Amino acid sequence: MTTQRDVVIRELTDSDDLAALANVFDDVWHPDPSNRVIGVDTLRTLAHTGNYVVGAFIDGVLAGGSVGFFGAPAGTTLHSHITGVSRLGRGHNLGHALKLYQREWAIERGLSEITWTFDPLVSRNAYFNLVKLGARPRDYLVDFYGQLGLELAGTDATDRLFVSWPLDVPVPDPPVVDPGGPGVVYAIDMQDHDHPQGKPGVISDAATVVVPVPGDIESMRRTEPLVAARWRIALREALAPLVDGPDRDPVTFLRSGAYVFGPVGGPPPE
Structure with missing residues (x-):
């Protein structure tokens, strides 16, 4: 368990906690009610089989969470499927805290990398992933999810950047780049x-x-x-x-x- 000021991050297994996590994701992405971002049944299965289902609490109230599962190559990779922070959790640096907890969780299990996807048009996510965390782009995926029915995504194609976060090296300092320089x-x-x-x-x-x-x-x-x-x-x-x-x-x-x-x-x- 990780505690940071009034924030507690821990794995979730209880049915009520899993239902609350699904609601947090609904609050973040505003999906079509018939097509939730992730259902309680899937969360229950992932948690029961030892995959990554984690919640972040503020004063005992669930305000964010993250879900992942083991990927290929077997025994080396955690794929982080979804991470979200509700309106309650904003301003508490929960996104960064959740990723650091995820890194610790994966290292404890002998894994060497975490992968995930994000929309490369969202600049704040690009900065967070590539600079603050030090993830590295691996693949550009065209319309990866198809139509998601999410309010934030609109009807735009769901292109994603697939990134890898190596766990055997420290988070690097961002390089100094002059975008107006020669070459x-x-x-x-x-x-x-x-x-x-x-x-x-x-x-x-x-x-x-x-x-x-x-x-x-x-x-x-x-x-x-x-x-x-x-x-x-x-x-x-x-x-x-x-x-x-x-x-x-x-x-x-x-x-x-x-x-x-x-x-x-x-x-x-x-």
Whole structure:
């Protein structure tokens, strides 16, 4: 059990706790009632078979949680399927605390990595995953889940970035990157706000590639859904060849809202 100020994080097995966790996820994602993010029966099965079902409590009230299961290769990997924090849990740094607890849980069981997916258009998640945690992009997955029926996702395609978080190295310090330095190219043309254009043709092994994203894609999906859908296509065109191509170093995300991929085989920018 991990305690941080008024926050307690622990595994869940009790039926009432599992039902409360399912409700927390509903509160976060607002799914179609006929298609919940995850049901109590699935949570019960995962918990009973030794997989990862954890809740974060504030003053005894469940305010967030995380669910994962063992992945391939067997005995090495935990796949983190879903992590969410309710309105009650905001402002308590629960997301970071849940990931650190997850890391500790996996290390105690002899695992070497945690994997998960996230929407690469959501800039705050990209910064959290790649910079604060030090996860590494492994695959770009096109429309991975299909239509989810979630309010936050709208009707946009569910492209996801599949990342790996190695557990045998400490979380690295983010590299210093000058997005305006020599040898830097931008893989999305944003001259027309309503029509962003992916430019995969500018990518070369020697270039440091910057891939910008909108500051708040979730608001854009509500107010400008067509523009948001165009951003999905532009990001797919720019990001997929970088993630699925030769390894680059560094790979990071800037607070200003952009992925940065270093040159193939080249040293990190100073």
